[in-house]
Structure formats: C-alpha cells, structure tokens
Amino acid sequence: MKYRHIGILSAMPEEIGTILEDLEDIKKVNFGDLNIYSGKWVNKNNQYIYLSIAFSGWGKVSAARATTRLIGNNYKNIPVELILFTGVAGSAQDDINQWDIVLGKCLIQHDMDATPLFDKLVIPPLKQKELIPNENILEHLFKRLTNNDLISKYSKYGKVKKGIIASGDQFVSDQESFMKILSNIPNLSAIEMEGAAFAQVSIQEEIPWLVIRVISDNANEGSEEEFSEFVKTYKKWSHQLITVLVESFI
Numbered sequence: 132m133k134y135r136h137i138g139i140l141s142a143m144p145e146e147i148g149t150i151l152e153d154l155e156d157i158k159k160v161n162f163g164d165l166n167i168y169s170g171k172w173v174n175k176n177n178q179y180i181y182l183s184i185a186f187s188g189w190g191k192v193s194a195a196r197a198t199t200r201l202i203g204n205n206y207k208n209i210p211v212e213l214i215l216f217t218g219v220a221g222s223a224q225d226d227i228n229q230w231d232i233v234l235g236k237c238l239i240q241h242d243m244d245a246t247p248l249f250d251k252l253v254i255p256p257l258k259q260k261e262l263i264p265n266e267n268i269l270e271h272l273f274k275r276l277t278n279n280d281l282i283s284k285y286s287k288y289g290k291v292k293k294g295i296i297a298s299g300d301q302f303v304s305d306q307e308s309f310m311k312i313l314s315n316i317p318n319l320s321a322i323e324m325e326g327a328a329f330a331q332v333s334i335q336e337e338i339p340w341l342v343i344r345v346i347s348d349n350a351n352e353g354s355e356e357e358f359s360e361f362v363k364t365y366k367k368w369s370h371q372l373i374t375v376l377v378e379s380f381i
C-alpha cells in the first residue's frame with residue numbers, strides 16, 4: 132500500500148516527537164498560529180515519501196481546523212493522499228494498559244447530543260454516530276504494527292489492538308465522567324479529545340484517514356498525573372511509532 136504524500140497530525144508536539152528532524156527540504160507554511168511542516172522522508176533503502184506534519188492543539192475544534200488545513204496542503208505539487216492522527220489516549224478497559232496501541236476501527240464523538248432531533252451521538256451532517264476508516268488501510272497498518280520488531284521486541288510498546296475510540300471536549304479524570312461515556316459506548320477502548328473530529332472532516336472531505344493512539348492513562352481518578360508523566364517519556368518514543376507508520380506506506 133503506497134502513498135506519495137501523507138499528512139500526520141497530533142495534538143501536541145510531544146506526540147510528534149523528533150520526526151521533523153528526519154525531513155529533508157523542509158517547507159513551512161502557517162495559517163495564524165497553525166504551522167504545517169512538509170518535507171521529504173527517506174528510508175534506509177533510499178525510498179522516499181513526502182510528509183506534511185502539524186500539531187493541532189487540544190480539542191475537537193482545533194483538530195477539525197488543522198485537519199482541513201492539512202488536507203489542503205500540497206508539497207512539490209503532490210496533494211496529501213492519506214491522513215493519520217496519532218498521539219496518546221486514556222484507556223477505557225481494564226485490559227488495555229499504558230503503552231498499548233489502539234488503532235481506531237470506529238471513532239465516536241462522545242459529547243455529541245442533538246436529541247430529540249437525532250439519536251444520541253449521531254453527527255447530524257453525516258446522520259451516523261460511528262465513523263469508520265477504510266478497512267484495507269486499518270488491516271494493513273495493524274499487520275505492520277503487530278509484525279514489527281521496532282514495536283514488539285525492543286521497545287516500551289505493549290499490545291496492538293483495533294478498537295473503538297471516543298473523542299470529546301473533556302479531559303476525563305473522574306469516575307462519574309468515565310462511567311457516563313462508557314454507559315453510552317460499552318465496548319469503548321480509548322478516550323481522547325480529537326480523533327472523531329479529525330475523522331468527521333476526513334469523511335466529509337473524502338480523504339482516507341486513520342487514528343492511532345498510545346495509552347497514556349486510565350481516564351479515571353488521577354489520570355492527569357499519569358498523563359503528564361507519560362507524555363514526558365512518550366516524547367522520546369513517538370519517533371519509533373511514527374517511523375513504522377510512515378514506512379508502512381512507502
């Protein structure tokens with residue numbers, strides 16, 4: 132599965148890590164406070180791919196805005212052909228732990244509620260609540276991550292899992308909020324603040340997309356401390372995951 136130009140989005144610089152340092156021939160464009168860095172990424176076999184990378188900031192509005200800008204970005208006259216959102220998330224299940232990787236097989240906006248006009252969680256312009264990525268891309272990346280030495284053997288990363296990811300404009304750090312989200316979405320794997328907004332824009336703009344999250348905390352009491360500590364360490368490791376993501380599409 133090959134692409135010429137991939138867009139990579141994270142909410143925070145720590146989630147992108149040092150991948151920007153690997154780019155050649157960097158072009159930076161900015162839209163107000165949003166910077167998009169594009170460049171050429173070359174692997175050990177001298178194959179290359181163009182990357183456009185940005186930090187959106189936290190939350191659904193920031194994610195939607197950055198996604199739209201990133202999709203519209205060209206580099207050397209090649210448009211972005213696939214867009215990935217990667218970063219950290221809180222766990223929604225006891226058997227999903229810190230450093231496990233969740234690939235979003237379905238994204239849901241857990242704070243969308245246009246009842247009684249629409250069913251709970253349904254996104255009105257799409258008339259659906261479940262945002263589903265292209266299955267071939269999901270399977271392709273799942274196989275690459277599960278068979279990858281960088282991820283499985285020599286690193287801190289844990290299990291790789293396909294799961295439901297919910298997004299909302301809330302950092303979840305108490306039992307009541309956690310249970311409310313879980314009661315609406317019982318099979319939930321991970322909770323974060325951007326992925327489902329990114330997915331909505333990608334679907335509406337008709338560009339292939341995928342969300343890849345690494346578990347940082349339990350999305351429950353004390354999650355703010357777990358999250359803050361995790362992100363400091365993750366900054367050093369995100370490069371490894373992003374390298375595998377990029378290699379998978381070259």
Ligand code: ADE
Nearest residue numbers: 219220221302303323350
């Ligand atoms: N991203 C990482 N951890 C989170 C949490 N607990 N709530 C919302 N977004 C998160």
